Amino acid sequence: MNPLNIGNLKVNLPIIQGGMGVAISLSGLASAVANAGGIGIISAVAIGMTEPDYMKNYREANKRALRKEIRKARSLTNGVLGVNLMVAVTDYEELLTVALEEKIDVIILGAGLPLRMPQYVTEKGFDNIHTKFIPKVSSAKAAKVIFSYWAKNFNYIPDAVVVEGPMAGGHLGFKKEDLLNDVVPLADLVEETVLEISHFEKEFKKEVPVIAGGGVYSGRDMYEIMQKGAKGVKMGSRFVPTHECDASIKFKETYINSKEEDITIINSPVGLPGRAIRNKFVDQINSGKTKPFKCYWKCLKSCDSKNVPYCIAQALHNAATGNMEEGFAFAGSKAYLATKIQSVYQVVMELKVEYYKMKYIEYVKNFLGQRFVPEQINLPNLIPGISIKLA
Numbered sequence: 052m053n054p055l056n057i058g059n060l061k062v063n064l065p066i067i068q069g070g071m072g073v074a075i076s077l078s079g080l081a082s083a084v085a086n087a088g089g090i091g092i093i094s095a096v097a098i099g100m101t102e103p104d105y106m107k108n109y110r111e112a113n114k115r116a117l118r119k120e121i122r123k124a125r126s127l128t129n130g131v132l133g134v135n136l137m138v139a140v141t142d143y144e145e146l147l148t149v150a151l152e153e154k155i156d157v158i159i160l161g162a163g164l165p166l167r168m169p170q171y172v173t174e175k176g177f178d179n180i181h182t183k184f185i186p187k188v189s190s191a192k193a194a195k196v197i198f199s200y201w202a203k204n205f206n207y208i209p210d211a212v213v214v215e216g217p218m219a220g221g222h223l224g225f226k227k228e229d230l231l232n233d234v235v236p237l238a239d240l241v242e243e244t245v246l247e248i249s250h251f252e253k254e255f256k257k258e259v260p261v262i263a264g265g266g267v268y269s270g271r272d273m274y275e276i277m278q279k280g281a282k283g284v285k286m287g288s289r290f291v292p293t294h295e296c297d298a299s300i301k302f303k304e305t306y307i308n309s310k311e312e313d314i315t316i317i318n319s320p321v322g323l324p325g326r327a328i329r330n331k332f333v334d335q336i337n338s339g340k341t342k343p344f345k346c347y348w349k350c351l352k353s354c355d356s357k358n359v360p361y362c363i364a365q366a367l368h369n370a371a372t373g374n375m376e377e378g379f380a381f382a383g384s385k386a387y388l389a390t391k392i393q394s395v396y397q398v399v400m401e402l403k404v405e406y407y408k409m410k411y412i413e414y415v416k417n418f419l420g421q422r423f424v425p426e427q428i429n430l431p432n433l434i435p436g437i438s439i440k441l442a
């Protein structure tokens with residue numbers, strides 16, 4: 052497994068843990084992934100809900116909680132840490148400022164096109180920062196829009212790009228009809244994005260790794276997508292059923308108890324579809340039931356808070372704290388594969404074993420040709436207690 056190089060930042064394990072809100076990936080999960088050699092990501096969206104005064108001082112609570120979680124994570128690891136920012140939230144610039152003040156290593160920018168981001172950074176007086184900026188997109192076209200805009204207006208391009216396919220958990224950058232019918236394979240999105248970005252790499256003489264996310268769950272998935280040109284992967288769901296994940300045990304159990312048919316698409320008040328695990332709450336909102344609520348502030352720029360059927364931030368935070376009656380769990384298409392709660396270290400070991408097994412199989416296949424039957428391969432159980440399945 053080659054390290055993921057983002058400029059001068061070397062990440063030994065080419066895995067970025069997906070930022071998961073509300074309060075699913077905080078300092079606990081992020082520091083554990085960073086300690087395992089990957090990039091641990093703290094999700095900033097509505098992070099202040101973990102503070103007692105959120106309803107009164109939401110903006111301050113968000114900033115305070117983000118700063119606290121970054122510092123806590125730093126105290127638990129010397130590894131690489133990042134923050135996930137959603138461009139669509141009202142206090143995006145304030146949270147960006149906190150992350151930069153705390154000298155975060157990486158910022159992932161999703162849920163919108165972060166066109167003016169470099170301008171904010173310079174306007175706020177941050178010079179010579181080491182932070183790497185990584186937009187998350189759902190198509191090569193969206194990557195081109197961001198790269199072209201930054202190149203033209205700021206003579207600068209992003210340090211890496213995440214391309215996330217339709218099988219991801221959380222909000223998705225695809226139309227609901229497309230998700231239910233013909234989904235674009237992640238492999239195609241990766242190849243298209245690698246090609247698109249290559250023009251900018253040449254112009255700016257800068258390597259820009261493409262990172263693939265959405266439904267990447269096993270070492271085999273990792274191996275296969277990296278064969279298509281991804282230099283790393285972004286994984287969310289795989290890290291939810293871990294001891295270190297910051298969500299309540301009830302949230303993690305929904306993953307373990309889920310079946311394939313429970314993974315479903317919801318309409319989110321954000322205006323995008325999302326992938327989640329079906330429960331009573333999901334059934335109610337999907338059948339048109341509303342959950343009246345009082346909006347203390349418009350946390351999402353686009354939210355029509357007077358008319359949306361429920362408050363998504365509240366529902367997600369309820370779920371994170373174990374109140375599954377009044378919330379639901381976002382989850383990727385392969386979340387149902389979880390069977391137990393593991394440590395992040397065990398997950399990473401399994402991923403590595405599966406990845407190297409695939410690499411070995413490919414190698415032998417190329418050597419022996421058609422006569423080789425991969426399923427018959429019986430490698431010694433390299434690490435006791437870790438099962439290797441070729442899914």
Ligand SMILES: Cc1cc2nc3c(=O)[nH]c(=O)nc-3n(C[C@H](O)[C@H](O)[C@H](O)COP(=O)(O)O)c2cc1C
Nearest residue numbers: 069070071072161219220221265266286287288383
């Ligand atoms: C429970 C959960 C919550 C998520 N919350 C956010 C979020 O707040 N902001 C965001 O940009 N992406 C969010 N995501 C997306 C992840 O960062 C990641 O891109 C995604 O999980 C990758 O797909 P996978 O789950 O199949 O690995 C969430 C995903 C999950 C599963």
